Amino acid sequence: MDIIKNSRIWFLISSSLIVLAIVALSSNAFVRGKPLNFGIDFTGGTLLNLRFERSVSVGEVRGVLDEFKLGESIIQKSGETDILIKTVPLEGETRTNLMSAFNAKVGASEILEADIIGPTIGRELSTQALWALLVASIGIIIYVSFRFEFKYAVTALLALYHDAIITTGLIALFFRTVDVGFIAAILTIMGYSINDTIIIYDRIRENLKKPAYAKKKFGELVNISIWETFARSINTVLTVIIMVLLLLFLGGEPVRDFSLTLLIGFTFGAYSSIFVAPPLLVAWALREKKK
Secondary structure, three states: OOOOOOHHHHHHHHHHHHHHHHHHHHHHHHHOOOOOEEOHHHHOEEEEEEEEOOOOOHHHHHHHHHHOOOOOOEEEEOOOOEEEEEEOOOOHHHHHHHHHHHHHHOOOEEEEEEEEEOHHHHHHHHHHHHHHHHHHHHHHHHHHHHHOOHHHHHHHHHHHHHHHHHHHHHHHHHOOEEOHHHHHHHHHHHHHHHHHHHHHHHHHHHHHOOHHHOOOOHHHHHHHHHHHOHHHHHHHHHHHHHHHHHHHHHOOHHHHHHHHHHHHHHHHHHHHHHHOHHHHHHHHHHHHHHO
16 A cells, blocks of 8 residues: 555544544533543642551542542552542532541541642643643754754654644543643653654665665655554554553553553554654655755
8 A cells, every 4th residue: 555645545534533633622612611621630629648447449439439429539549558539629528528438438547638739730730731742842853853854853743743632632522531640641642653753764764875765756765664664563552552451441440541541642643653744754855846
């Protein structure tokens, strides 16, 4: 299959997914009042650090929280008997009733720490996340431009934004919780995707130096380079996806949204490395040639 020759198909698929992402974000903002289901890391809430007299499981704690419609709370074990809970803001009476329920259904417990996470922290986290993406983008532009050419850097970066936008849009479509883990997942996806793209760009650069390919058009050479690295790209993403699927289904509720984000991002990261970045590079080169 000539991937470069069918560039319009891949661009149409990507454009449709980006439009779907924008529609999902916009519809959430209109219907729900917010484009994403921001967790307490962004919106603020209550942090409880509890110590029970016996070893308890996350499932037992979540069962009690479900009774108070707090099932989406973040629960982490910090020891055999210590549990850390991040949940929505709790009024004094609600917190008292919750602690009584824990004592009755899970076992005697004490509050080691009870803090209020204000929305100011969420705003700072959002700002820091944007700065992280900006710094990462600048670093990629500088590194790839130095190692290859400027057009390689820009097309690779566009592919990364393609992955980030589609992943964010699908998370919005499913209205999954967006917290600090989501930011970590997006940065991880960007790292995976740029690495996958660089592998293909490396092969293109190698083939440009080979006398056997001297008379081939740039688009043909890029297509050959894609197929020469195709097995490596597919094997890599399948290996990663298998591990993420295990994390998704066996890792429990605390890492479910993080795992889902990684699964979507890695899938489209592999797709963009093959079907988005190289065709964009060829389109740029053809435009330069016409000038």
